[in-house]
Amino acid sequence: MSTAESNSGLTPTEHAHIEMLSRHYENKRSACVEVLKYVQTRYKFVADHHLSEIANLLAMSRTELESVATYYNLIFRQQVGAHVILLCDSVSCWIMGRDKLCAHLRQHLGIEPGETTPDGAYTLLPIVCLGHCDHAPAMLLDDELHGDLDIKRLDELLPLPTEPRL
Amino acid sequence: METPLTQNIRPGQPPLGIEDYMKAGGYRAAHKALTTMSPADIINLISQSKLRGRGGAGFPTGAKWSLIPTAELPPTTHYLIANADEMEPGTFKDRFLLEGDPHQLIEAIIITAYAIQAHISYIFLRGEYHMAQRRLQQAIMEAAAKSYLGTDILHSGFNLSIHVHTSGGRYICGEETALLSALEGKRAVPRAKPPFPQISGLWGKPTIVNNVETLSNIPHIINNGANWFSNLGLGEDGGxxxxxxxxxxxxxxxxxxxxxxxxxxxxxxxxxxxxxxxxxxxxxxxxxxxxxxxxxxxxxxxxxxxxxxxxxxxxxxxxxxxxQKTCPVGMIRNLEHFFAQESCGWCTPCRDGLPWVEHLLTSIESGEGEEEDLEILQQHLGLLGMGRTFCAHAPGAMAPLASGLKYFRADFERHIHEKHCPWSEK
Structure with missing residues (x-):
């Protein structure tokens, strides 16, 4: 996280990893989604200066790479919280009550979908069908899939650090 | 009742590693295919089985493969892509197969790549399927360690490498030509057909894109034959x-x-x-x-x-x-929200039409709809229908709307006349 706020560039190790990813394809730019995601795992989001640097490495124009980066649900061009909540909003989860869960999360976290809690702990986002429809409602919390959600389970999974401990 | 695709899957438990998969009969089909069959033999067998694509469109798999050019001079690179970009709302079958029996897919890819003479295969996996990614990568490592991947596989002279490509999350990537654009590092916009991917696909090379469930059938057809496969089905479609x-x-x-x-x-x-x-x-x-x-x-x-x-x-x-406790208008609004959001934006009817459809449905659902909104929705069925758009995204979006307007007309009208959602009181 240390470099997320600064304008420092990617490290030599990161360059080497990006080079390795691009070797899987006939041309370098084909690796761009995976490279964006890799940089995101390192810095939580893709900052402007990282986008420019990746574009250079993959022989793309900055605009081309931006057009790809902004196309995808899972690539973040803004700072996100320490944990990203992706709450499914597709049809099976909707039938099984995801709107009530979303309303609870808005109240519990004090933010709207698309926002990050002021302490930087959580970002709440909608996501399309997670393929967990037999356990709807479902969400991804970072990389972990959770199903059969109810309000009690959400509260267990998403503790608020500011809540006084009993 | 035979369940070849899921016979090794134990829900809630890790998938079989390569040793156990082989003990269960795994990689027998790869041996048989690569050491006793020609690529043409395999394509013929799959054509005879009448296997149809399980990704949604139902195109005959053998016919798709047989469009791959053979004996080109000079030889051209071919690609095989396993379409694991499962994102159709309500669908969770490919995730079940990917997480439950990754070696079944790897074996299927080996056989299929051999049949179409592809030496590089990509598994195009949706980015949200983290567990599937880990399990596939583990299975690929195990298969490579046993020389089922790499060079001169089973002394057949056939070479193959498989890469897992994880996507960034966008429904249209499941459309096979949009998938090709995505793999090339561009915005995942569908392409005009023809040329079909079998002729000019990934980086302009002949390419086959098959769904995960479709591919998973291949080893079993190799082992048991086309008739066995046909007889698994209850009617004209086999398997x-x-x-x-x-x-x-x-x-x-x-x-x-x-x-x-x-x-x-x-x-x-x-x-x-x-x-x-x-x-x-x-x-x-x-x-x-x-x-x-x-x-x-x-x-x-x-x-x-x-x-x-x-x-x-x-x-x-x-x-x-x-x-009966769920509002059909609300359900259709949810569906059209999905389609509007996931439109790639390339062609105007889809890019502008779907958000308008969603807007009208939101108005009706919230009690602000008017009688003429139903007429406008009805018009969109034609404006966004097959032949009016670049790909099948918008026509697919119109399917639940058209049938919804037909079966739930009275419910739509109640929303408009009562100026609220009758289901919102519960």
Whole structure:
């Protein structure tokens, strides 16, 4: 996280990893989604200066790479919280009550979908069908899939650090 | 009842490693294919089996493969892509296969790549499927360690490497030409056909894109033959099918059943019927982009032709149940929100039409709709219909809307006349 706020560039190790990813394809730019995601795992989001640097490495124009980066649900061009909540909003989860869960999360976290809690702990986002429809409602919390959600389970999974401990 | 695709899958437990997979008969088909069959033999066998694509469109797999050029001079690179970009709302069958038996897919890719003479294969995996990614990568490492991947596989002279490409999350990437754009590092916009991917696909090279469930059938057809496969089905379509059910059914889940199992059996027997207090009003038989069927259609055989006769599609075989306590207008609004959001924006009818459809449905659902809104929605069925758009995204989006306007007309009108959603009071 240390470099997320600064304008420092990617490290030599990161360059080497990006080079390795691009070797899987006939041309370098084909690796761009995976490279964006890799940089995101390192810095939580893709900052402007990282986008420019990746574009250079993959022989793309900055605009081309931006057009790809902004196309995808899972690539973040803004700072996100320490944990990203992706709450499914597709049809099976909707039938099984995801709107009530979303309303609870808005109240519990004090933010709207698309926002990050002021302490930087959580970002709440909608996501399309997670393929967990037999356990709807479902969400991804970072990389972990959770199903059969109810309000009690959400509260267990998403503790608020500011809540006084009993 | 045979369940070849799921025989090794133990839900809630890790998948078989390569040793156990081989003990269960795994990689026998790869041996047979690479050491005793020619690529043409395999394509003929798959054509005879009449296997049809399980990604939703139902295109005959053998016919797709046979369009790959052979004996080109000079030899050209071919690519095989496993389409694991499962994102059709209500659908969770490929995730079940990917997480449950990754070696089955790896073996299928080896055989298929050999049949179409591809030496590089990509598994195009949706980015949200983290566990599937880990399990596939583990399986690829194990297969490579046993020399099922790499050079001169089984001393056949055939070389193959497999890469897992994880996507960034966008529904249209599942459309095979949009998938190619995505793999090339561009915005995932569909391409014009022709040329078909079999002629000019990934980086302009001949390319086959097959769905995960489709591919998973291949080793079993190699082992057991085309007739065996045909006889697994209950009607003209052969094989088994992974059917799912979600919504307020008693036991939501996924089952491998003979192709052509009735919708009634799926809902009433396998899913256990509706939960207490819930009645079935309608279903989407095969994901979000299929047309509603109603309880009077329950005896339909869930195969391609039978569901089409009722004006819907088998799609992915993922049944979504609508109950009497859920607002049909709200459900359709949810579906159209998905399609509007996931439109790639390339062609105007889809880019502008779908958000307008969603807007009208939101107005009606919130009690602000007017009688003429129904006429405008009706017009969009034509404006966004097949032939008016660049790909099948918007026509797919119109399927639940068209059938919804037909079956739930009175519910739409109640929203408009009563100026609120009748279901919102509960």
């Amino acid at each position: 088994t099918k992974l059917y799912g059910a979600s919504g307020h059914v008693r036991r939501p889940g996924i089952w491998e059943l003979p192709m052509g199992t009735s919708l009634r059996d799926i809902i009433e027997i396998h899913a256990g019927g509706m939960k207490d207090g819930y009645e079935l009003r309608a279903v989407l038989p095969g994901g979000a982009s299929t047309s509603f069927l109603t309880p009077e259609h329950l005896d339909v055989a869930m195969n391609y032709a039978s569901v089409e006769k009722l004006g819907s599609r088998l799609g992915t075989g993922a049944v979504i149940a609508l109950d």
